[in-house]
Amino acid sequence: MNKPDTNQTIELIRELVSIPSPSGNTERVISYVEDYLGKLGVETKRNRKGGxxxxxxxxxxxxxxMLTAHVDTLGAMVKEIKPSGRLKLSLIGGFKFNSIEGEYCEIETSAGKKYTGTILMHQTSVHVYKDAGKAERNEANMEVRIDEKVHSAGEVRDLGIEVGDFVSFDPRVETTKSGYLKSRHLDDKASVGILMQLMRQVKEEGLELPHTTHFLISNNEEIGYGGNASIPAETVEYLAVDMGAMGDGQTTDEYTVSICVKDASGPYHYGLRKNLTSLAEKNEIGYKLDIYPYYGSDASAAIRSGHDIVHGLVGPGIDSSHAYERTHMDSIEETTRLLLAYVMEPVIET
Incomplete structure (x- = not known):
């Protein structure tokens, strides 16, 4: 087996994060992945949820x-068109309003028209509002300033914008000479890019897998149920590939692969975890074991839905999760190497 082409993976990730795909509106990015895999000769099908x-x-x-990574992202919907012509938002996914203050965004109407805007506090100007710095960042105070000449709700509706239209955030993707990848939505498009690259390598090198292996690109993970269905009855192992969360008390970093031992749903399968760490050590792959206290994955969703499977969770280390995220090419490479080693080994005995 050749060493994974990490630069190629990063280019894939850059493409993926640049396609808006908040949960509930993922058709474009699913089609992108579908087309990419089709050109490789990989058999694909869609489930009824659009994954x-x-x-x-x-x-x-x-x-x-089955390995899974999710292509849906955080985002928002238009909650209300204000008399001023600005928009109130209803958030999609688990994040805070302060993490999107000042962010550029795109509003997509149900007819497919797209408009740009900026997410701001209503009380932004320090020259006008005494409480500009202290006012709470919440649904009541945050709004979208549309980049169109609109001064009323009627003028906004004339553009075709309505309640329920999707709002996506500018990813601001950037790579640095020192090997960092900075962008919104690395959760979990970094992992999707890794799985796409893994499938490419298997196909191009003609590798024979020990077991038939499915790759679910799920599209509702951020709202809790992306990977809880469409699991073939023959599936015995289910590995979610999702970000490793960094912060105080965590071991995860931006340079190794994170292997989750427990999250808010409880412990992951002990035997599978030990197999993953053994493969990492055998192949000299840098890894960290970690617990994510406020986290759930497609694997834990699958377990809760009643599937009799062995479940696990690994992924690249991502800094500032659910905000403006960052990882390093080393973490992407180590994650890819572990997954390649994993799919080439037999399933564990239970």
Whole structure:
């Protein structure tokens, strides 16, 4: 097996984060992944929720694996069109208003028209509002300033904008000479890019997998149920590939692969965890074990929905999760190497 092409993976991630895909409006990015895999000759199908399932045949077709990463992101919907012509927002996903203050955004109407804007406090100007710095960043005070000549709700509606239209955030994607990748929505498009690159390598090198392996590109993870269905009955192992969260008390960093041992849903499968750490050590892959206290994955959603599977969670380390995120090419490479080692080994005995 060749070493994964991390630069190619980063270019894939840059493409992915540049396609707006808040939960509930993911058709464009799912089609992008579908087209990419189709050109590789990978068999794909969609589930009724709009997620994409890619399948690589393996030597053993009686015990399957499934790996999943989610392509849906945080975002918002138009909650209200204010008399001033500005927009109130209803958030999609678990994040705080302060993390999007000053962010550029795009409003997409139900007819497909797109308008740009900026998310601001109503009390932004320090020359006018005495409480500009102290006012709470919440739904009542935050609004979208549309980049159009509109001064009333009627003029906004004349543009075709209405309650329920999706609002996506400018990713501001950037790579640095020192190897960092900065962008919104690395959760979880970094992992989607990694899985796409993994499938490319398997196909181009003609690698024979020990088990038929499915890759679910889920599209509702940020709202809790992206990967809880469309799991073939033959699946015995289910591995979510999602970001490793960084912060005080965490071991996860931006340079290794994070292996989650427990999150808000409880412990992940002990045997699978030990297999992953063993593979990392055998292949000299940098890794960290960690617990995410306020976190849930597609794997934990699958367990809660009643599937009798072995479940796990790994991913690249991401700084400032659910805000303006950052990782390093080293973490992307180590995650890819662990996943490649994983899919080339037999499933664990239970």
């Amino acid at each position: 994409l399932i890619a399948t690589l045949p393996g030597k053993d077709d009686s015990q399957h694996r």
